[in-house]
């Protein structure tokens with residue numbers, strides 16, 4: 001599943017192809033993905049002003065209309081030459097000015113899209129309750145402390161709660177907790193302020209490093225231009241059950257928390 005760094009990579013990859021381009025036509029090859037597709041014909045004749053990201057949502061701004069897209073598990077955008085024959089699992093194709101198309105493929109069809117008014121998107125249910133961006137100034141130690149105070153539940157699911165901070169998915173929650181030396185099962189309310197401030201810093205570090213290296217290749221994500229990202233080689237604990245910890249002689253353990261696999265080092269994380 002693409003996590004925030006992958007979505008940011010897609011956003012940065014698409015922006016130069018989409019910005020200033022007009023939608024000449026839209027072809028939807030099915031009526032729904034995870035949910036019913038919106039009436040894409042409303043975009044025809046409009047110019048894309050910018051491409052942005054909020055949490056794991058891609059945002060395509062068209063004057064007073066905003067197209068929002070979530071990639072689900074296997075969604076991918078490709079910019080392809082016009083007249084390219086239809087490819088496997090291609091569900092939507094936008095014909096752009098300049099003889100190129102934006103193609104959306106999604107083998108498992110967990111992706112979804114919506115059209116909303118540009119001036120009120122922040123009130124839309126997909127966005128209204130989202131916490132701050134992990135790389136923005138609003139996510140800081142004070143905020144994390146406020147959420148952790150008095151909580152008896154474990155830190156890892158709290159770190160993945162989008163009301164606390166958006167876009168810290170399973171992989172990066174595991175990696176950040178390892179780097180911060182915090183046991184994933186530790187009660188959130190029993191972690192010192194110093195360690196929570198450190199956790200905020202390492203969340204920014206691991207996400208920033210992943211974005212810098214173009215997103216990971218976990219699952220079958222690929223970049224807009226078709227080349228893979230490389231961060232998956234750098235995971236310290238994620239997916240490494242039974243392997244040696246990079247910091248000590250112990251081995252990486254896997255447990256299940258809130259239905260998700262957690263990887264951690266029982267020696268290094270307390």
Ligand SMILES: [Zn+2]
Pocket residue numbers: 245246247248249250265266267268269
């Ligand atoms: Zn260790």
